[in-house]
Amino acid sequence: MKGRPIVIPTSYQEVFRQLEAAILRGELAIGEPIPTEAALCDMFKVKRSSVREGIRLLEQSGLVTRNAARRLVVTAPDTRRSSENFIRSVTLNQVTLEELWRVEIELETLACRLACQNMSAESLDRLSENIQQTRDNRDDAKAIIRIDMDFHRLITQAAGNKALTIARDPLGILLYASTDFVITRLAQSTERLIAAHQRIFDALAAGDEETAVTWMKKHLNDFKRGCIMAGADFNQPIADFVDHDTLAALIRNPPGQGLQ
Amino acid sequence: MKGRPIVIPTSYQEVFRQLEAAILRGELAIGEPIPTEAALCDMFKVKRSSVREGIRLLEQSGLVTRNAARRLVVTAPDTRRSSENFIRSVTLNQVTLEELWRVEIELETLACRLACQNMSAESLDRLSENIQQTRDNRDDAKAIIRIDMDFHRLITQAAGNKALTIARDPLGILLYASTDFVITRLAQSTERLIAAHQRIFDALAAGDEETAVTWMKKHLNDFKRGCIMAGADFNQPIADFVDHDTLAALIRNPPGQGLQ
DNA sequence: TTTGTCACTTTGTCTGACAATCACACATAC
DNA sequence: GTATGTGTGATTGTCAGACAAAGTGACAAA
Incomplete structure (x- = not known):
């Protein structure tokens, strides 16, 4: 048998993955802010710490940037x-x-x-x-x-x-x-x-x-x-x-x- | 006058920046694990949540990857x-x-x-x-x-x-x-x-x-x-x-x- | 029209806790 | 003696709840 390594994603990684997919699919349009942290907690049913860690991945990937009000808005990575x-x-x-x-x-x-x-x-x-x-x-x-x-x-x-x-x-x-x-x-x-x-x-x-x-x-x-x-x-x-x-x-x- | 936008970095961004610099300078050698979260809290004098968010940025940047024990080890981005x-x-x-x-x-x-x-x-x-x-x-x-x-x-x-x-x-x-x-x-x-x-x-x-x-x-x-x-x-x-x-x-x- | 104020929202950070997983050492069984 | 359980400590993942800081928007005052 071959047996591939087992990888169980963490909550924050899932948060990232789902947000990334939504952006690339165009569900979250460029220029619009992503939902607030509280809203994301509600959507994904995880606590704020997990949401925030997921958002940090998103931030570093360049798919979102901060606007004046510290909200993260969807951006095409430049x-x-x-x-x-x-x-x-x-x-x-x-x-x-x-x-x-x-x-x-x-x-x-x-x-x-x-x-x-x-x-x-x-x-x-x-x-x-x-x-x-x-x-x-x-x-x-x-x-x-x-x-x-x-x-x-x-x-x-x-x-x-x-x-x-x-x-x-x-x-x-x-x-x-x-x-x-x-x-x-x-x-x-x-x-x-x-x-x-x-x-x-x-x-x-x-x-x-x-x-x-x-x-x-x-x-x-x-x-x-x-x-x-x-x-x-x-x-x-x-x-x-x-x-x-x-x-x-x-x-x-x-x-x-x-x-x- | 010209007036550039004022950007005040957050704690977690600073954590990322300092770790990134240390890696690119070669202070943290490739293959070695980065310090534990507790140690980083101690180094940077911030709480674990900030350290973790900083680490998430590092993770997405590709400079660290997880080893078997979930520790993050320094990696050359492939x-x-x-x-x-x-x-x-x-x-x-x-x-x-x-x-x-x-x-x-x-x-x-x-x-x-x-x-x-x-x-x-x-x-x-x-x-x-x-x-x-x-x-x-x-x-x-x-x-x-x-x-x-x-x-x-x-x-x-x-x-x-x-x-x-x-x-x-x-x-x-x-x-x-x-x-x-x-x-x-x-x-x-x-x-x-x-x-x-x-x-x-x-x-x-x-x-x-x-x-x-x-x-x-x-x-x-x-x-x-x-x-x-x-x-x-x-x-x-x-x-x-x-x-x-x-x-x-x-x-x-x-x-x-x-x-x- | 501009400026000050206030309530409200959202993010940034802290505090403290607990469960899950892994490494390591040690004891036990065949 | 090799192999299989077992315990302990270390580390990460997640939760819960709190408060400060900094933004928004509306409205009153100058």
């Missing part, structure tokens, strides 16, 4: 939430910068292609404004990091593929958080960065896929070369490059807006 | 955890099958290339065995879905890029969960699937990147064509194709092993 998760996985699974970078190239390449096909005037404006910001802040390394992150995110958004946005966002945050290290040591990299961004922008504006992709790849190669010249070992785990507090701050307060 | 999250995002953000499929192509292409470069004898064996399983179960649509999922996951693992594994896994689960729909209506698609898998395998074994990629793309195009012939609208949201319970089952019990 990219920020996936990012937290991805970053935890990457950190604890000893993923190297090289591995992350390799995947990022692929996703940014796709983003470029799709953005060329779907570029809107509004997206172009935002990108243009971003490049201007980069020029204006060329001497402020910290600012550059955030603006650069935003540049890549804007391209991804311009691509108009929500799956791509959800998948790439966490990579972007992690990868560009490591840029800190490079930019602060390689002052001239900012000028290369600005030049590349400009080239990519021009190609996107012209709808020239190949040129956009080519320059994006150059740009990402520059990033890698910069890191290595600054003494970084690309085969080291990500965790060695960025400290947890920096990442936490980036996640809580990412550049631009989430997917919402 | 791909399963990211998958849950990604799937929730995708479902509630109305991502379409087309969007998901487009990203999947890119990641599978990368997987093929890397797998060609890093293919090990062991990975080849596993792939070979997988194809045999497919042949053996050609008449069992349900089984085919799982085995096919596993085929693609094996290639991703053979690529030897952990970031790729973490990023692609949830896409794979979602995409192939939708296959249910196709396979059950298009019996002959199984034969095409087997043929494609064989071609990809041969190319991977020969280290022939271009052929592997070409056939992988053909294979994924077949998938799309199959869906459309079966009456699926690729521009519909994923949520319309797969029900929540199927996904939940797939996540809880994925084919093969996770990243661990």
Whole structure:
């Protein structure tokens, strides 16, 4: 016989499971508050402690967020939430910068292609404004990091593929958080960065896929070369490059807006 | 003036934050149990209810899992955890099958290339065995879905890029969960699937990147064509194709092993 | 129209208790 | 001596009830 392990769920896990299912089925609509704790006690016939523990699971899953009045309202998890998760996985699974970078190239390449096909005037404006910001802040390394992150995110958004946005966002945050290290040591990299961004922008504006992709790849190669010249070992785990507090701050307060 | 929103964290959130930081810093090593609830009460000077709610956040974040004795032990979040999250995002953000499929192509292409470069004898064996399983179960649509999922996951693992594994896994689960729909209506698609898998395998074994990629793309195009012939609208949201319970089952019990 | 006040609701935290389960050690039986 | 009961302590899951803090909404007062 085979015999699978026996798992008996606890009350609070059941509370979570049922609320999650209701949300994913659309019974609890996005934007609406979930029932009060007292009401949930009544619905599930368990005490408030169990309800509260179940709600905490729901809270961490990103399906609900607090409104002003501390009530929990149903929310579509934004990219920020996936990012937290991805970053935890990457950190604890000893993923190297090289591995992350390799995947990022692929996703940014796709983003470029799709953005060329779907570029809107509004997206172009935002990108243009971003490049201007980069020029204006060329001497402020910290600012550059955030603006650069935003540049890549804007391209991804311009691509108009929500799956791509959800998948790439966490990579972007992690990868560009490591840029800190490079930019602060390689002052001239900012000028290369600005030049590349400009080239990519021009190609996107012209709808020239190949040129956009080519320059994006150059740009990402520059990033890698910069890191290595600054003494970084690309085969080291990500965790060695960025400290947890920096990442936490980036996640809580990412550049631009989430997917919402 | 600008005025950022004021957020005062609760006790249980602080409990979570501090435990999370300790884990990511490596103070609480993977595999070790976290302190008992009583000990945490003592450390943080809060009552058990607050500790427990904090622990529930930690639990859902995937940083701890239960051992046999119900103690929570520190764990590196496996791909399963990211998958849950990604799937929730995708479902509630109305991502379409087309969007998901487009990203999947890119990641599978990368997987093929890397797998060609890093293919090990062991990975080849596993792939070979997988194809045999497919042949053996050609008449069992349900089984085919799982085995096919596993085929693609094996290639991703053979690529030897952990970031790729973490990023692609949830896409794979979602995409192939939708296959249910196709396979059950298009019996002959199984034969095409087997043929494609064989071609990809041969190319991977020969280290022939271009052929592997070409056939992988053909294979994924077949998938799309199959869906459309079966009456699926690729521009519909994923949520319309797969029900929540199927996904939940797939996540809880994925084919093969996770990243661990 | 704005501001202060009050009753009401809901959440956050505490207090204290008990049952269920597990690990571990020890005693007993074959 | 290995295997099977049994007891004890530790730990978690759940209950019960209480109160403080912070929000809402209505209404009176300036």
